Amino acid sequence: MVTLTLPDAAAPTEGAGAEAAGTSTIDLGTAPVRELNQALHDAVDGQSWTVTSPGGRHSLAVGITADIDVAIEGHAGYYAAGMHQKGSVTITGNAGVGLAENIMSGTVHVTGDASQSAAATGHGGLVVIDGNAGARCGISMKGVDIVVGGSIGHMSAFMAQAGRLVVCGDAGDALGDSIYEARIYVRGSVASLGADCIEKPMTPEHLDELAGLLAAAGRTDSPADFKRYGSARKLYHFNVHNSTSY
Amino acid sequence: MTLPPVQQDAPAHIPAPHAPAPNTAESGLRESATFDRATIADIQRAAATGVYDIRGWGAKRKVPHFDDLLFLGASMSRYPLEGYREKCDTDVVLGDRHASRPLHLQTPVTIAGMSFGALSANAKEALGRGASEVGTSTTTGDGGMTPEERGQSRHLVYQYLPSRYGMNPDDLRKADAIEIVLGQGAKPGGGGMLLGQKITERVAGMRTLPVGIDQRSASRHPDWTGPDDLEIKIGELREITDWRTPVYVKIGASRPYYDTALAVKSGADVVVVDGMQGGTAATQQVFIENVGIPTLAAIPQAVQALQELGVHRKVQLIVSGGIRTGADVAKALALGADAVAIGTAALIALGDNDPRYAADYSALGSAAGFYDDFQDGRDPAGITTQDPDLALRLDPVAGGRRLANYLRVLTMEAQTIARACGKSHLHNLEPEDLVALTIEASAMARVPLAGTSWIPGAG
Numbered sequence: 001m002v003t004l005t006l007p008d009a010a011a012p013t014e015g016a017g018a019e020a021a022g023t024s025t026i027d028l029g030t031a032p033v034r035e036l037n038q039a040l041h042d043a044v045d046g047q048s049w050t051v052t053s054p055g056g057r058h059s060l061a062v063g064i065t066a067d068i069d070v071a072i073e074g075h076a077g078y079y080a081a082g083m084h085q086k087g088s089v090t091i092t093g094n095a096g097v098g099l100a101e102n103i104m105s106g107t108v109h110v111t112g113d114a115s116q117s118a119a120a121t122g123h124g125g126l127v128v129i130d131g132n133a134g135a136r137c138g139i140s141m142k143g144v145d146i147v148v149g150g151s152i153g154h155m156s157a158f159m160a161q162a163g164r165l166v167v168c169g170d171a172g173d174a175l176g177d178s179i180y181e182a183r184i185y186v187r188g189s190v191a192s193l194g195a196d197c198i199e200k201p202m203t204p205e206h207l208d209e210l211a212g213l214l215a216a217a218g219r220t221d222s223p224a225d226f227k228r229y230g231s232a233r234k235l236y237h238f239n240v241h242n243s244t245s246y
Numbered sequence: 247m248t249l250p251p252v253q254q255d256a257p258a259h260i261p262a263p264h265a266p267a268p269n270t271a272e273s274g275l276r277e278s279a280t281f282d283r284a285t286i287a288d289i290q291r292a293a294a295t296g297v298y299d300i301r302g303w304g305a306k307r308k309v310p311h312f313d314d315l316l317f318l319g320a321s322m323s324r325y326p327l328e329g330y331r332e333k334c335d336t337d338v339v340l341g342d343r344h345a346s347r348p349l350h351l352q353t354p355v356t357i358a359g360m361s362f363g364a365l366s367a368n369a370k371e372a373l374g375r376g377a378s379e380v381g382t383s384t385t386t387g388d389g390g391m392t393p394e395e396r397g398q399s400r401h402l403v404y405q406y407l408p409s410r411y412g413m414n415p416d417d418l419r420k421a422d423a424i425e426i427v428l429g430q431g432a433k434p435g436g437g438g439m440l441l442g443q444k445i446t447e448r449v450a451g452m453r454t455l456p457v458g459i460d461q462r463s464a465s466r467h468p469d470w471t472g473p474d475d476l477e478i479k480i481g482e483l484r485e486i487t488d489w490r491t492p493v494y495v496k497i498g499a500s501r502p503y504y505d506t507a508l509a510v511k512s513g514a515d516v517v518v519v520d521g522m523q524g525g526t527a528a529t530q531q532v533f534i535e536n537v538g539i540p541t542l543a544a545i546p547q548a549v550q551a552l553q554e555l556g557v558h559r560k561v562q563l564i565v566s567g568g569i570r571t572g573a574d575v576a577k578a579l580a581l582g583a584d585a586v587a588i589g590t591a592a593l594i595a596l597g598d599n600d601p602r603y604a605a606d607y608s609a610l611g612s613a614a615g616f617y618d619d620f621q622d623g624r625d626p627a628g629i630t631t632q633d634p635d636l637a638l639r640l641d642p643v644a645g646g647r648r649l650a651n652y653l654r655v656l657t658m659e660a661q662t663i664a665r666a667c668g669k670s671h672l673h674n675l676e677p678e679d680l681v682a683l684t685i686e687a688s689a690m691a692r693v694p695l696a697g698t699s700w701i702p703g704a705g
C-alpha cells in the first residue's frame with residue numbers, strides 16, 4: 001500500500017523542514033490507482049510525490065489542482081496527467097493514449113514516447129515529450145504548448161485552435177488538417193499538410209517564440225532549422241466551392 | 247432554412263408554409279405525392295444556392311410515435327387509484343450504479359443539453375430556473391458551462407463532447423453529473439455546428455475560436471474510439487471527480503440495442519437515448535430527416551439490452567426525442583425508460599414560435615408554428631440568438647416560470663394516467679399497460695395491436 005512518509009500524517013518526526021513537505025512515495029505494485037489520485041487531490045502546494053511500479057496503469061495523476069511535483073517512475077497507460085492544472089508530472093518511461101489530455105496549465109514531461117492524442121484539447125500549460133508521439137498529437141489543442149523531441153504521427157494538430165506545437169523530428173500525413181489559430185513548428189520533413197494548413201514565413205517574432213519553447217523544454221535545437229505551418233483561413237466560412245477541399 | 251448570405255439571392259424560393267393551399271381539386275390541379283410543393287421548393291433552393299439546407303428543430307416528417315400508443319386503463323381485472331387522493335410518486339434517482347452522489351429528481355422530466363451559443367444566456371438561465379423550481383435537472387451543451395446556468399440550476403449535467411469547447415476540469419467538478427455525448431438523435435454520426443452569426447465575442451472566447459467563423463465541431467472524440475477506450479475514459483472522469491459524479495452516455499438512436507449494451511459495458515451510470523425526432527440547433531436538413539430511428543423504435547431495444555445485462559432500473563435510461571405531453575412521458579416510462587429529456591418542448595414553453603411575434607416571423611419568411619431557423623441567430627422570441635436586443639425579449643424569470651408550469655403539467659398528466667392504470671409510482675407503468683394503434687407502432691414498441699394479442703415480429 002502507501003509506503004510513504006506523509007508529512008501531515010506522520011506529524012512531528014520530520015520537523016518543520018525548509019523542504020515544504022518532503023517526498024511521499026506511492027507504490028502502485030500494491031496501492032490502487034484510486035488511492036494515488038485521492039492522495040494527489042488532497043495534496044497541498046509544495047509537496048513532492050514519487051510513484052513506483054506504475055505498470056502502465058491508466059488515469060495516473062489525473063486532475064491535479066495543487067502546485068505539487070509528481071514523478072512517475074516507469075510507463076503510464078491512457079490519460080496520464082489528464083486535465084492537469086498545476087505543478088508538474090514527470091513520467092520516466094512511455095505514456096499511453098491521451099497523455100495530459102485537456103491540460104489547463106502546469107507541466108507534463110515524458111522521457112520516452114507518447115501514444116496517440118497526446119495533449120489532446122489542451123487549453124494551456126506545457127507538454128514535453130522527449131521521444132516520439134503517435135497520431136493526432138495536439139488534436140483540437142486550445143492553447144497548450146507541446147514540444148516533441150522526436151517525430152509525430154498522422155493527423156496531428158487536427159482542428160488545432162490555439163497554442164503551439166513544436167516537432168524536432170518529422171511530422172506524419174495530414175498535419176494541421178482544418179487548423180484554426182494554432183502555430184506549428186517542424187524541424188524535419190512533413191509527409192503532407194492537411195486541408196487549409198500551409199507553410200508560413202518565419203519572422204523574428206516566430207524565431208523568438210520558438211527559442212522560448214525549446215528552452216522551456218530543455219532542448220538545444222536551433223530555431224533557424226525549423227519551418228512554420230498554420231492556417232490559410234480559407235475554410236473558416238462555408239463556401240460552395242470548398243466542398244472538394246475536405 | 248438557409249445561410250444568410252445566400253438567402254438574399256433566393257427569397258423567392260422560400261416557401262411560405264402558412265400560405266393557404268390553392269383550390270386544387272376543383273381546378274383540376276393535382277399535387278404530386280413524390281414531388282410535393284416543399285420538395286419542389288427544396289430543389290429550387292438547392293439549384294439557386296448550391297448549398298444544402300441547414301436548419302434547427304428536429305425531423306418534421308411523420309414517423310410512428312407515442313401518438314400511436316394507447317393506455318389500457320384499469321377496470322375489473324386491475325383497479326385504479328383515486329385521482330386526487332391516492333399517492334402516485336414521480337421521483338427518480340439517476341446514477342447510483344457507481345457514483346457516490348447520484349441525482350435525486352422530483353420529476354422524471356429533465357431538460358436536455360442545449361448549448362450557450364445555440365441559446366442565449368437568458369434562455370439558459372430560464373431553463374435553469376424552471377428546472378430548479380420543480381426539482382429537475384438541466385444540461386449544458388457544446389460550448390461549456392456559463393455562470394448563469396450553474397447559478398440557476400440546482401441539478402446541472404455537464405456535457406462532455408467531441409469538440410471539448412470550454413471543457414474545464416473546474417466546471418467538471420462543479421457538475422452534478424457528466425454526460426458523455428456520442429451523438430444526437432437529430433444527427434447520429436454528425437458533429438456540432440454553429441454558424442458565424444452566433445459566434446459572438448463571448449461565445450468565441452468560451453470556445454477558443456475566432457469571432458464570426460462558421461464552426462463545425464468534430465463528430466468523434468479526440469482521445470478515444472470504441473467501447474474499450476470509453477471504459478478507460480469513464481475511469482479517468484471518475485478518478486478526476488473522486489467517484490462522486492454520475493456519468494451518463496448519450497447516444498443518437500441508430501443501433502440502440504448494441505450502443506446501450508456497450509455503454510453499460512463501458513461503465514455508464516445512465517444511458518441517454520435520443521430518437522430521430524430530437525431537436526437540434528443547426529444540422530443539414532438531409533441529415534435530420536434521413537438518419538436515425540424513431541424514439542418509439544429505440545426504447546424497446548435499449549430496454550432489452552439493459553434487461554439482458556440484468557441492469558434495467560440499475561443503469562437508468564433517459565429517453566428524448568419528441569416528448570410533448572404527460573402522455574408521452576407516461577408512454578416512455580411504461581416502455582421502460584426511467585426518465586425523459588425535453589429540448590424543443592422546453593423552448594416552446596419559454597416562448598419559441600409564439601404567435602405574438604407573427605410579424606417578425608413573417609419578415610424572416612417563416613411563421614409562428616413553422617420557425618426552425620435556430621442556426622440563423624435572428625430568433626424573434628430571443629431564445630436561439632446571441633443578438634443582445636433580441637435576447638432581451640426573453641425575461642429569464644418569466645420564462646423560467648412558464649417552463650416550471652409546463653413541467654408541472656407534464657408531471658401531473660403522467661400521474662393522471664398512471665393512477666388510472668393503478669400505479670402508485672410512475673415507474674410502475676409497464677408495457678402491459680399499452681396497446682398500439684398501428685401495425686408499425688406495434689412492431690416498434692413491441693406492444694400488441696389494440697384489440698389483439700398480436701405483436702408483429704414477436705416470437
Ligand SMILES: Cc1cc2nc3c(=O)[nH]c(=O)nc-3n(C[C@H](O)[C@H](O)[C@H](O)COP(=O)(O)O)c2cc1C
Pocket residue numbers: 302303304358359360361364365386387388405427429430431496520523524525526527566567568569587588589590591620630
Ligand atoms: C437548440 C438546441 C440545441 C441543442 N444543443 C445540443 C447540444 O449542444 N448537445 C446535445 O447533445 N444535444 C443538443 N440538442 C439536442 C437535445 O439535447 C435533445 O437531444 C433533443 O432536443 C431532444 O428532442 P426534443 O427536442 O424533441 O425534445 C439541442 C437541441 C436543440 C433544440
